[in-house]
Amino acid sequence: GVMLHPQRYAVRPAASRIQMLSAQEAIETGVSLTTFAPQPFWVLLIAAPRADVTRKIMGTPLPILALSLVHFAVVLLAATREDGTAPIMIFADVFDPAQSQLAGMQRLFEVPNFVAEEWPHVLIWDLFVGRAIWIDGLAR
Numbered sequence: 001g002v003m004l005h006p007q008r009y010a011v012r013p014a015a016s017r018i019q020m021l022s023a024q025e026a027i028e029t030g031v032s033l034t035t036f037a038p039q040p041f042w043v044l045l046i047a048a049p050r051a052d053v054t055r056k057i058m059g060t061p062l063p064i065l066a067l068s069l070v071h072f073a074v075v076l077l078a079a080t081r082e083d084g085t086a087p088i089m090i091f092a093d094v095f096d097p098a099q100s101q102l103a104g105m106q107r108l109f110e111v112p113n114f115v116a117e118e119w120p121h122v123l124i125w126d127l128f129v130g131r132a133i134w135i136d137g138l139a140r
Contacts, residue, residue, distance in 0.1 A: 030074040034120035078113035
């Protein structure tokens with residue numbers, strides 16, 4: 001006869017199948033998410049500024065807040081990595097009038113985890129400002 005092995009067919013809990021991301025993988029995922037997630041919002045603001053769907057989605061700050069939470073997680077993860085606080089010392093040079101601000105910014109962008117934090121910051125801030133301009137435009 002055929003013997004069945006019940007342990008082969010046992011249902012494993014979902015938690016045992018989920019693999020946690022490393023800090024660097026989580027940073028990468030956060031950067032990818034904050035790079036691509038704003039794009040549909042921009043399409044709405046530009047292509048259909050007066051559409052009901054645009055007003056419903058962009059009339060609330062929730063898209064900005066959700067992206068900001070992802071950005072916050074990236075900042076926390078990046079700051080806890082090795083040399084994660086190194087950009088703080090470079091920032092001191094950037095804001096020192098006796099130093100070259102351009103050279104300081106170039107040094108900052110040589111730090112991968114600074115770039116991982118700064119790129120989402122720029123994209124989310126742009127969407128925040130774009131939303132404010134859209135709201136102002138609707139009011140006029």
